Amino acid sequence: MTTTIDPTALADQILDHPATEADIAIVEHQLGRYPRGMAAVGARCVCGRPLAVVTRPLLPGGVPFPTTCYLTSPEAVKAASHVEADGVMQEYSRLVAEDEDVKAAYAHAHELYLAFRHEIAAKLGDTEEHIEGTSAGGMPVRVKCLHALIAQSLVMGRGANPIGDMVLDRVKDEFDPAVCRCSVLD
Ligand SMILES: [Zn+2]
Secondary structure, eight states: OOOOOOHHHHHHHHHTSBOOHHHHHHHHHHHTSOOTTEEEEEEEOTTSOEEEEEEOSEETTTEEOOOOEEEOOHHHHHHHHHHHHTTOHHHHHHHHHHOHHHHHHHHHHHHHHHHHHHHHHHHHTOOOTTTTTOOSTTTTTOOOOHHHHHHHHHHHOTTSOHHHHHHHHHTTTTOBTTBOOOSOOO
8 A cells, every 4th residue: 555645745735825814713713722833724624614734843932743734623523532432443553563554554654744744844944853753643553543643634635544544434424524514613
């Protein structure tokens, strides 16, 4: 399983459209707090509202922030939490440990995450000093946070993260980027 996702092109494309005041306002409602360091919207619902954002590697005030692809859609957050509560984490962890294809694709997802963040950091002039080598969600060998993994799938598209893709398939009756179920409307 390989992907043709180009982290440089993806970072360019995303940063070509920096977060607007309207985007930030919606995300603030979604999260219930101001989204510090939000650089751009990384994925949108069919209705146009943000689903996941790209956050800069160094937050204002100098706080290192490794979770570059950050899930903001309340419906997606809830869906991921349901799967985590279902106890399927062990099942995913076993897949990553034992299935050679999944293991390789998951390791690649980690590399892609780091490469993407590096591009974002370079373009925004942020240091990655304290987060070098750290991606998100437990990658490259553990499955710890499905929210982070589906955020990567949403921002980078199908094929970027095998576990993120599996979780999106699993929750599609509850959350699907192609079906608007947005509860936060502005
Ligand atoms: Zn929507």
